[in-house]
Amino acid sequence: xxxxxxxxxxxxxxxxxxxxxxxxxxxxxxxxxxxxxxxxxxxxxxxxxxxxxxxxxxxxxxxxxxxxxxxxxxxxxxxxxxxxxxxxxxxxxxxxxxxxxxxxxxxxxxxxxxxxxxxxxxxxxxxxxxxxxxxxxxxxxxxxxxxxxxxxxxxxxxxxxxxxxxxxxxxxxxxxxxxxxxxxxxxxxxxxxxxxxxxxxxxxxxxxxxxxxxxxxxxxxxxxxxxxxxxxxxxxx
Numbered sequence: 001x002x003x004x005x006x007x008x009x010x011x012x013x014x015x016x017x018x019x020x021x022x023x024x025x026x027x028x029x030x031x032x033x034x035x036x037x038x039x040x041x042x043x044x045x046x047x048x049x050x051x052x053x054x055x056x057x058x059x060x061x062x063x064x065x066x067x068x069x070x071x072x073x074x075x076x077x078x079x080x081x082x083x084x085x086x087x088x089x090x091x092x093x094x095x096x097x098x099x100x101x102x103x104x105x106x107x108x109x110x111x112x113x114x115x116x117x118x119x120x121x122x123x124x125x126x127x128x129x130x131x132x133x134x135x136x137x138x139x140x141x142x143x144x145x146x147x148x149x150x151x152x153x154x155x156x157x158x159x160x161x162x163x164x165x166x167x168x169x170x171x172x173x174x175x176x177x178x179x180x181x182x183x184x185x186x187x188x189x190x191x192x193x194x195x196x197x198x199x200x201x202x203x204x205x206x207x208x209x210x211x212x213x214x215x216x217x218x219x220x221x222x223x224x225x226x227x228x229x230x231x232x233x234x235x236x237x
Contacts, residue, residue: 002032002227003034003227004224005037005225006025006042007040007216008197009218010081018218023063027063039079039116039194040080040197043060043082045081046085049084075097080115080130101118111192112193112194114194116198119197120177123172174198178202178211192209192211196216201213201220202215210231212224212231222236
């Protein structure tokens, strides 16, 4: 059976090319697909459990419901643009939701899955900010936020993240950071590391171990798959 791994679409408007392309991709998943792993930041913002669902994400949610109805298991790893969403995704989509990394077994191999926003341990400012947003008190307050206020907060966080992206990319060598992080996981017994967040499509194999960084669905339309025990990085067109 086939496993599919996708991250970083940063969906905003249903008319955007990346939105339309991702919907088409999910609508046409190969029939042997049994699990869809979503490794965070599929949305430009999603905080909490909106009721009703954010208007511009209704089509994508319906698309995911269609995937689930075809018998595909959905596993969602929260990112830095989408979090505190466990109740909605469990109740509405029957999805399994992780708020951090997880170690799973796929095709007899130990696979470390994460969004990736905690990989760079030297980004101390972000790590403090992330800790505040994920604090149990914030999670408890999110359900009582008016949706308009949640949207404004999410837009602020999105602008903040976009504004810092170029500065961070010039400050750090992300490939080196990812490879160092993967080596640590391999030393702990992992066979495969798959991450998103960095918008870099990378596949690296060393001594039977595999590192995959998924790229994005903004312009690259890259994703990973595991088929017959082989992990590959693909591009959808």
